[in-house]
Amino acid sequence: xxxxxxxxxxxxxxxxxxxxxxxxxxxxxxxxxxxxxxxxxxxxxxxxxxxxxxxxxxxxxxxxxxxxxxxxxxxxxxxxxxxxxxxxxxxxxxxxxxxxxxxxxxxxxxxxxxxxxxxxxxxxxxxxxxxxxxxxxxxxxxxxxxxxxxxxxxxxxxxxxxxxxxxxxxxxxxxxxxxxxxxxxxxxxxxxxxxxxxxxxxxxxxxxxxxxxxxxxxxxxxxxxxxxxxxxxxxxxxxxxxxxxxxxxxxxxxxxxxxxxxxxxxxxxxxxxxxxxxxxxxxxxxxxxxxxxxxxxxxxxxxxxxxxxxxxxxxxxxxxxxxxx
Numbered sequence: 001x002x003x004x005x006x007x008x009x010x011x012x013x014x015x016x017x018x019x020x021x022x023x024x025x026x027x028x029x030x031x032x033x034x035x036x037x038x039x040x041x042x043x044x045x046x047x048x049x050x051x052x053x054x055x056x057x058x059x060x061x062x063x064x065x066x067x068x069x070x071x072x073x074x075x076x077x078x079x080x081x082x083x084x085x086x087x088x089x090x091x092x093x094x095x096x097x098x099x100x101x102x103x104x105x106x107x108x109x110x111x112x113x114x115x116x117x118x119x120x121x122x123x124x125x126x127x128x129x130x131x132x133x134x135x136x137x138x139x140x141x142x143x144x145x146x147x148x149x150x151x152x153x154x155x156x157x158x159x160x161x162x163x164x165x166x167x168x169x170x171x172x173x174x175x176x177x178x179x180x181x182x183x184x185x186x187x188x189x190x191x192x193x194x195x196x197x198x199x200x201x202x203x204x205x206x207x208x209x210x211x212x213x214x215x216x217x218x219x220x221x222x223x224x225x226x227x228x229x230x231x232x233x234x235x236x237x238x239x240x241x242x243x244x245x246x247x248x249x250x251x252x253x254x255x256x257x258x259x260x261x262x263x264x265x266x267x268x269x270x271x272x273x274x275x276x277x278x279x280x281x282x283x284x285x286x287x288x289x290x291x292x293x294x295x296x297x298x299x300x301x302x303x304x305x306x307x308x309x310x311x312x313x314x315x316x317x318x319x320x321x322x323x324x325x
Contacts, residue, residue: 003100004306004324005061009049012310015064015099017303023097024074025104030083031074032090032105035119037098037303038067038127039322041244044310054094064306065098065324067091067127068105069119079107087113089122091130091282099306099324111282114290121289124155124296124321129285130278131241131267132159132294138266139239141215143168148204148213148228150220151244152189153180155321158297160217161187166293170211172204174228176316183319187297201227215239218249225249229263238263300325 003020025031043064045051055066069089075081090109097103113122135156141147147164151157152173164171165188173184173192184192191207193200204213212233218225222245229238229251238261240249256263288294297320301309305324312318 001101002303003063004065004303005063006047006057007061009047009060012044012047012307012314015047015307015310017306020063020100022102023100023104025076025079027076028078028106028108029076029104030072030079030088030107030110032068032070032088032103033073034068034098034101034103035070035325036068036123037065037100037324038123039065039301039306039309039313039324040067040127041242041313044314047310057096063097063100065096065100065103066093067123068098068103069113069123069126070103072110073102075107083107083110086110087119089113089119089126089286091126091278099303101303111286114286117289120298120300120323120325121296122286123323124298125285125289125294126282128155128321129159129288129294129296130281132156132163133281133285133288135217135239135241135266136160136163138264139215139217139237141167141169145169145214146172146208146211147215147217148172148174148231149189150174150195150216150218150224150228152184152187152192153319154219155296156219156241157184157217158187158320159294161189162294165189169215170208172207172213174200174204174224180319183297195224201231204231212236217241219244221245221249222247226251229255229261232259232261235260237261239266240264241266296321298323 072083088110090105153175171189173189181192193203213231216228219242221243
């Protein structure tokens with residue numbers, strides 16, 4: 001089969017298109033003829049070798065990718081044969097193997113793709129969607145909030161904008177460049193500002209006309225995350241779930257006390273590391289897709305252009321969820 005393999009940690013061009021043997025499902029597993037594979041910013045850090053931990057491949061060469069959607073084309077012993085031919089989506093867990101024409105996964109990890117949903121949308125929701133649901137559970141936005149979303153044109157940011165507007169909150173989307181600002185407004189944001197403009201925090205304040213930010217959803221960190229934090233009014237909440245800038249937003253307990261703020265990390269092992277929690281989040285995110293309450297925006301790249309997809313993601317040149325098709 002055709003697959004994208006990484007032989008050495010480093011730049012995006014280290015992702016190579018190769019022919020490898022077809023994987024065979026072991027007991028309790030199925031094989032999926034892959035139609036869409038999810039790409040995460042974390043994938044770029046794993047490829048570069050800058051991120052350590054359980055997601056790092058055990059050995060190289062390795063096939064990256066932990067989210068796939070497609071059609072079951074083979075089942076092993078211990079699997080209900082009725083899965084054959086089913087349209088499914090699955091998160092592969094710590095294992096990789098998604099950037100390929102075929103992938104194997106435990107049958108217990110499968111979800112049926114909702115009727116009328118595309119494989120690309122389903123693969124966006126199985127990982128990015130479940131994260132969005134978990135962050136929103138932690139943040140508990142209300143109609144009274146003024147919500148500021150960093151990286152609002154990204155896969156997660158787009159879902160946050162949609163969710164906050166659906167409940168009636170005033171939403172400020174922060175994105176990089178005029179095209180991304182337009183994207184955020186089309187997704188329903190009340191206001192959108194370009195963080196490449198040095199005075200973007202003042203533009204946010206001007207747009208709000210006297211109101212202050214009450215909730216920040218931040219996956220960027222660094223200087224942008226800190227600037228968003230500084231826009232919080234008294235009693236505001238800072239909910240963090242990532243650091244795509246390469247650093248966390250930096251503030252002290254004194255900063256919190258001065259304005260009566262609260263800050264939290266939304267994706268702790270206590271909240272999502274419990275048995276069955278991730279499965280439940282996946283089910284809920286796919287239900288949001290089926291109902292139309294969440295509409296993932298997808299930027300597609302052919303499988304053979306995986307290196308280009310990684311480079312575009314690293315260079316902040318993408319909108320929505322990046323998917324290999």
